[in-house]
Amino acid sequence: MGQRFILLFHHYPQLLKHFYRAALAGVYVTYTKARSLLLDSARQNLTESAVLHAQSIQESIAALKANLVSASEAVALKSESPTAYQKFVEQLAQLLPHQIDCVQLMELQSKAIAASTCANQLLTNRPTFVSSVQQSQSFANRSQVEVTILLPKHPSRNPSTTLTSQLYPPKSTSKLKLVLSAPVYNRSGQLQFALIIQSALLQTPASQRQILSSYPVVINQEGQVLTHHYQEPVAQKITDKINREEEQEGLKRVFGKAIAQEQDVAEPSYWIKNNVELTAGYTSIPSPITAELGQKWVILAVTPVDIALAGLKEIQHVLLIFTCGLIGATLLATMYVARELARPLEQLRDYALNQSQFLPYDRIPQNFKIREVNQLSEAFGGMIERMKHWAEELEATWKEAQTANKFKNEFLANTSHELRTPLNAIIGCLRLIRDGFCDNREEEIDFLQRADHAAMHLLEIINDVLDMAKIEAGKLSVKIEPIYLWELLDEVINLQTIPIQQKGLEFHTSDLHQGIIVPADPAKLKQVLINVVGNATKFTDNGSITIKTRIEPLPLSQNNRSFAKASDLTSHSQVVIIVKDTGIGIDLSQQKKLFRPFVMVDGSTTRQCGGTGLGLAISRNLMEMMGGSITLVSPGEGKGSTVKITLPIIDGKRE
Numbered sequence: 001m002g003q004r005f006i007l008l009f010h011h012y013p014q015l016l017k018h019f020y021r022a023a024l025a026g027v028y029v030t031y032t033k034a035r036s037l038l039l040d041s042a043r044q045n046l047t048e049s050a051v052l053h054a055q056s057i058q059e060s061i062a063a064l065k066a067n068l069v070s071a072s073e074a075v076a077l078k079s080e081s082p083t084a085y086q087k088f089v090e091q092l093a094q095l096l097p098h099q100i101d102c103v104q105l106m107e108l109q110s111k112a113i114a115a116s117t118c119a120n121q122l123l124t125n126r127p128t129f130v131s132s133v134q135q136s137q138s139f140a141n142r143s144q145v146e147v148t149i150l151l152p153k154h155p156s157r158n159p160s161t162t163l164t165s166q167l168y169p170p171k172s173t174s175k176l177k178l179v180l181s182a183p184v185y186n187r188s189g190q191l192q193f194a195l196i197i198q199s200a201l202l203q204t205p206a207s208q209r210q211i212l213s214s215y216p217v218v219i220n221q222e223g224q225v226l227t228h229h230y231q232e233p234v235a236q237k238i239t240d241k242i243n244r245e246e247e248q249e250g251l252k253r254v255f256g257k258a259i260a261q262e263q264d265v266a267e268p269s270y271w272i273k274n275n276v277e278l279t280a281g282y283t284s285i286p287s288p289i290t291a292e293l294g295q296k297w298v299i300l301a302v303t304p305v306d307i308a309l310a311g312l313k314e315i316q317h318v319l320l321i322f323t324c325g326l327i328g329a330t331l332l333a334t335m336y337v338a339r340e341l342a343r344p345l346e347q348l349r350d351y352a353l354n355q356s357q358f359l360p361y362d363r364i365p366q367n368f369k370i371r372e373v374n375q376l377s378e379a380f381g382g383m384i385e386r387m388k389h390w391a392e393e394l395e396a397t398w399k400e401a402q403t404a405n406k407f408k409n410e411f412l413a414n415t416s417h418e419l420r421t422p423l424n425a426i427i428g429c430l431r432l433i434r435d436g437f438c439d440n441r442e443e444e445i446d447f448l449q450r451a452d453h454a455a456m457h458l459l460e461i462i463n464d465v466l467d468m469a470k471i472e473a474g475k476l477s478v479k480i481e482p483i484y485l486w487e488l489l490d491e492v493i494n495l496q497t498i499p500i501q502q503k504g505l506e507f508h509t510s511d512l513h514q515g516i517i518v519p520a521d522p523a524k525l526k527q528v529l530i531n532v533v534g535n536a537t538k539f540t541d542n543g544s545i546t547i548k549t550r551i552e553p554l555p556l557s558q559n560n561r562s563f564a565k566a567s568d569l570t571s572h573s574q575v576v577i578i579v580k581d582t583g584i585g586i587d588l589s590q591q592k593k594l595f596r597p598f599v600m601v602d603g604s605t606t607r608q609c610g611g612t613g614l615g616l617a618i619s620r621n622l623m624e625m626m627g628g629s630i631t632l633v634s635p636g637e638g639k640g641s642t643v644k645i646t647l648p649i650i651d652g653k654r655e
Contacts, residue, residue: 042308046281422454506544543582
C-alpha cells in the first residue's frame, strides 16, 4: 500500500490536470441536471417524510388508546381511595411513554378532579362518551376512547423575528397536542370516572432522522391548521397564509390531491410570507378526532427550496475550488502525501511515549488511510486492551481474595466463640459432678442434662460446618421423594412450640393446606424448616410468629425445570411456605449478605444471639438441590422479617 501511494504521488500532477479539464467541460450539464434531480428527490423524500409523520401519529394514538384502556381497568381506580387514585395517576404518568404531558382522573357526576398531575386544571369538559357508552359495564374498550385536539394559545410575536428564524423555527411549536378520555367503571360496573391523558405527538421518528430536514404541518379537512413550525396562530385557514391568488389555487390542488390520496412529484412550489419558496410532500389519514369521524387530516412535510437544493451550492463552488486547486496542486499534493505518510506514525509514537499518562477515555489513533499503519494500530490497541483486561481481572481477584479472607477470619472468630461456649458448659458441669459439689442425685442429673444440651448444640455447629464443606465440594446429595408437606410442618411446629411459648410469643399456624405432596428430601427439608422457624424464635423477643402456606402458579421460568426424579409428577403449581415474625428485622443494606456462607449481619462476638452464619446459606443450597427456593425480606430494623420457601407440587391424592 505504501509503495502504491508513493507511485500515485509521482504521477499526481498530470492526473490532476486531466481530471480538472474533464470536470470543467461537464460542469454546466451537471449543474442543470443536478437541480432538477435534487428537486425531484427532495419531493420524494418529503412525501416519505409525510408518510412517516402520518404513521407516527396513527401508531402513537393507537398505542395511547390501548394504554388508556388498560389503565382504566386498574384495581386502584376501583378502590374508592383518593390517596390510591393520586398514587396511581402519578405512577401512570411515569410509566406511560414520553409523549404524555400529564394524567387526570375526573369524577363525571360532579366534574371534579379526583386525581391529577396537571396542576388542578380540567383537561376537558364532560366527555361525550358519557351519553353514548353503557352506564353499567365491567370494562372499557378502545372504541369508547374519546380523542380531542388541544389547540395552543397564540404565541407571542417577537419583533426581532427574521427570515432565518422562520426558515429554522423552534422545534417546540411542532407538537400536536391531543386529549384522550376513557370511561372508568367502579366495582359495581357503574360509570364513575373519566381517565384523561394529555399527549404531545409529532416527535421526529427514528427512521426519519436521515431524511431531508422538513417541518410537519397538520391540516384538517376544513383547511384549518392544527400544528406547524411557524410563529403564527394555529387554527387559521391554510389559505389565509398565502399572499397571492394563484398560489392559493396551487395549495388547494395539493390539498385536494392529499385528500384523494394522489401523488404528483411535479407539483410546483408555492410561496408563504416573506417570499420564502417552499416545496412539500403530502399524505392524508383518517381524522382521529372523535368529533371528526369520516373526515381526513392532511399531513404536509414542508421545507424551503433553498434547503432542498443545498447540494447545488457545492457545485457552484466547484469552479473556484478547482481553479485555485490547479495553481497549487503540485505543492499541496506533495505536502498532503508527506503528511499522510508521516502523521500516522507520529500519532502512534506520541501515544506510546505518553503511555504513563493514559486516561480511561484515551483511545489509540485509528482509521488511517494506509492499511499497514491501521494494522499496526489495531495490534497495538489489542495488546493494550488485553493488558488492561488482565490488570482489571487481577485487581478484581485481589479484592475477592481480601473479602474472602475477611469473611474467613470473622467466621473463625465466631466459630471459635460458638465452640468455646458449649465446651466450657460441658467442662464446668462435669467437673462439678466429679468434684462432688452436687447435693443429691437430682442435681447431678440436672448438670448432666445441661452438659448434654451443650454437647448437642456443639454437634449442630460441627454438622453445619461439615454440611457447608460438602456443599462447596459438591459432595452433599439429597434423596428426593414425594412427601406430605403438612405432616412435616406439623413435626416442626411441635418441636418449636415449647421454645416459642417460653418466650411468651403468639404462634399462628391456622392457614396450613393439608394434602399437599411435594418432591423433597424429608430430612433436609425438615432441617431447613427448623432452621427458619428457629431463627424466627431466636430473633423475636415479643409479638408473634406466623406460619402459613399458599398455592400459586409455577413461574414460566421454572415450568421446564427438572426436579430430580419427581420431575415427571410435578404440576404447574407450587406451594409457598411463609414464616413471618415481628422480631428485630434486618437493615435493607445488609439483606443481600444473608445467604452468603460465613457471613452474619452482626459479625461481632458480643452480639446478642449466637450462630455461625451458615444456617441460611445451607438452607438456600438445600432448597436449590430440591428444586425450590428460599428468600428473606424485611422492611428494616425493628420491623420483623418474612421468609418464603417455595417447592413445586406433585399431582397426587389429596385429603
